[in-house]
Amino acid sequence: MLNPSSIISWRTLALIFALLNLKALPLSWHFRLFYRMFTNWSSRARVAARLKDHERASSASSTTPSSINNTHPVFQPVSIFSRSPLLETDYNLHKSNSTYFADLDESRTALVTKLLVAGFKQGAENLQKEGHKGRLSIILGSVHTSFHHEVKPYERYEVRSRVLGWDKKWLVIASFFIRPATKGKDEVLLASALSKYVVKKGRFTVSPTRCLAAAGWLPPAPENSNSSPPQAASSSSGTPLPSSIAELLHLEGTSDTATPDGIAAPIPESVAEVTAAVVEKLESAAEAASSASAQPALTEPLLPLTKLDKSGAWDWHRIEMERLRGLQIAANWLDLDKDLKEEFKRG
Structure with missing residues (x-):
């Protein structure tokens, strides 16, 4: 007959605690980011296929042009889903504000990998030929976050990130923490965030337009796009x-x-x-x-x-x-x- 004391041991309790807080364990953040990179890795062929799918979907949904299907893939959101384990809660027993940034890292990684990776190899080679030495890297410039509603322990939520726009230097991303809609209830905005990324080749700043064009997302610019303002x-x-x-x-x-x-x-x-x-x-x-x-x-x-x-x-x-x-x-x-x-x- 099993001895209850041998089942409920410190080792068993430690294992259960670790499983319940797997997301917050050491190196878990790294594995989560690599997983998002792997599952959202793109090639130029995959980008071209997505653009064709978008074109077909837009034609099919021409009667509802504001739908997500009619939004260009560059501006379409990428979503991840998660929960907040006990080790992510503060003394108020809801998700600690510091832990939002780890989720943002994961969400933005999924988005940026999808958008920029397809043009990285060729882009790096072209920049090297132009005399720009050093490693090609994507660098987070800053993050602003606003908290709207609490996230309770182990509550399921969505982090939805999409590109807002870009200028000569910064790629601006909006992210939203959302409580998914349930039967009879609409989805609830829990938190919102703005982030900006810069792409560098050594000390040289690579414009987001060039990065997105290299990946195949942007159509060619008109020949007279360098003309004077209208x-x-x-x-x-x-x-x-x-x-x-x-x-x-x-x-x-x-x-x-x-x-x-x-x-x-x-x-x-x-x-x-x-x-x-x-x-x-x-x-x-x-x-x-x-x-x-x-x-x-x-x-x-x-x-x-x-x-x-x-x-x-x-x-x-x-x-x-x-x-x-x-x-x-x-x-x-x-x-x-x-x-x-x-x-x-x-x-």
């Missing part, structure tokens, strides 16, 4: 928009033969009405800023083409509009990073 980009009085707004719209970008990043694009007729609405908002913000002598505050987001009926295929122009819309959402946060550096310098 006339509609200036105010009705002929005065250029304030530099902060022009910089947001990339109307003052410099020429880059490698990529069209930061270059004003000609606006096709199909989106002329949308562009006019965007310019009107920016001009209003510029006038308000001029009268108040303050930094312009764009309280309304740029009109997202993803929510327009008959908005057309995801060509270069439409991707640019969505990229700029995402950047505008993160504009105040990106400016805050600069302000904090200045505050530090002041002592």
